[in-house]
Amino acid sequence: ISSAASDVYKRQVMGLGGFGESVARELMRLGHEVLGVDIDENKANQLADHLTQTVIADATDDSALKEMDLHRFDATLVAIGENIEASILCTMHLKSLHAKEVWVKAITPTHHKIAEKLGADRIFHPEYEMGLRVAQTMAHPNMLDYIALGDNCFVIEVRPGEVLEDRPFSDLKIDPEKVRLLAIKHGNSVTFQPTPDYRLRRNDHLVLLGEEKALRHFTESL
Ligand code: ATP
Secondary structure, X not given: OOOOOOOOOEEEEEOOOHHHHHHHHHHHHOOOEEEEXXXXXXXXXXXXXXXXEEEEOOOOOHHHHHHOOHHHOOEEEEOOOOOHHHHHHHHXXXXXXXXXXXXXXXXXXXXXXHHHHOOOXXXXXXXXXXXXXHHHHHHOOOEEEEEEEEOOEEEEEEOXXXXXXXXXXXXXXXXXXXXXXXXXXXXXXXXXXXXXOOEOOOOEXXXXXEEHHHHHHHHHOO
């Protein structure tokens, strides 16, 4: 996202349903200023004490959007989900009013295409993306998280079996040409590129980089 003039980023979230609320709250936690907008008075009031500001407004109404002085915001997220028409209208107005960055939560492929055509800067499919994530973690039970880098490469976080406890990590027989151990996570502490004599502890997680096939082969042996 483009850099802000001041140190504090200013964000706007249109629609404070489950998704919009969690984005807005997390941005606040990260120290951003967040204006939340919802047509539903209860939703806006519920979050009034948790966001920098909340406004009860129809985000499809361009005169209401003009009053919000959109240029103050470094990015605006359109998180109106179920009502695709409202999401499209809001996106269209934001773009024609020259909002700086417009991010859109899309529900269907058609919604995605229209948002793209309207010039949305980033488009998300939270349910679809979460579905893929859950399927991947179900398919690989000891994998806790992953990032797909493209070209079939992944960074994954795995929990090794207890049989590896107190064994030096050199016992893991990692082929460095195929799989790289980037770090070991233990609770909140992270050891980058541990030395071969590092002894694995209970609840250590391995953070590995490699191609899917090699990672799968390696993690199945853990
Ligand atoms: P989620 O899928 O994120 O849990 P939800 O199912 O609670 O959302 P949605 O229909 O996706 O609800 O809408 C998200 C939020 O957007 C709701 O809080 C709703 O009141 C709000 N909203 C819907 N239409 C508008 C609009 N025109 N202007 C502003 N907010 C709107």
